[in-house]
Amino acid sequence: GxxxxxxxxxxxxxxxxxxxxxxxxYSSLWLARTWQARNWEIYASAGVEYRSEExxxxxxxxxxxxxxVGFPAYDADDGFDVTLQIGTSYPVSExxxxxxxxxxxxxxxxITESPIIxxxxxxxxxxxxxxEFGMLxxxxx
Numbered sequence: 001g002x003x004x005x006x007x008x009x010x011x012x013x014x015x016x017x018x019x020x021x022x023x024x025x026y027s028s029l030w031l032a033r034t035w036q037a038r039n040w041e042i043y044a045s046a047g048v049e050y051r052s053e054e055x056x057x058x059x060x061x062x063x064x065x066x067x068x069v070g071f072p073a074y075d076a077d078d079g080f081d082v083t084l085q086i087g088t089s090y091p092v093s094e095x096x097x098x099x100x101x102x103x104x105x106x107x108x109x110x111i112t113e114s115p116i117i118x119x120x121x122x123x124x125x126x127x128x129x130x131x132e133f134g135m136l137x138x139x140x141x
């Protein structure tokens with residue numbers, strides 16, 4: 001629901017169309033707030049996402065093929081990701097929108113402890129959290 005400049009979103013997905021983890025559960029809770037300063041829109045949001053063991057196992061447990069080439073066995077558990085984001089947007093013209101954001105995500109332990117993440121991460125600290133900055137120019141029809 002949206003309440004003037006604050007929005008709350010709650011999602012529960014107890015079923016997936018992916019046969020690999022159709023018993024998995026995904027849920028999330030997001031809270032966002034916007035402010036207007038002349039033509040600038042400024043926002044802040046916070047969210048928590050939950051993924052059950054079935055989902056995280058599918059993505060973060062090494063397969064038998066990976067184990068055969070040296071990845072250790074790993075049993076993923078369920079887990080929560082926490083995300084904080086701030087951003088702004090400004091209409092440059094009637095059809096061009098400028099947007100910028102800064103996002104921080106703290107990943108679930110089942111993700112950060114996965115040997116797949118440890119082996120493929122080239123960014124220090126990326127296996128524990130991610131910080132992302134973006135600037136976009138969008139054309140609005």
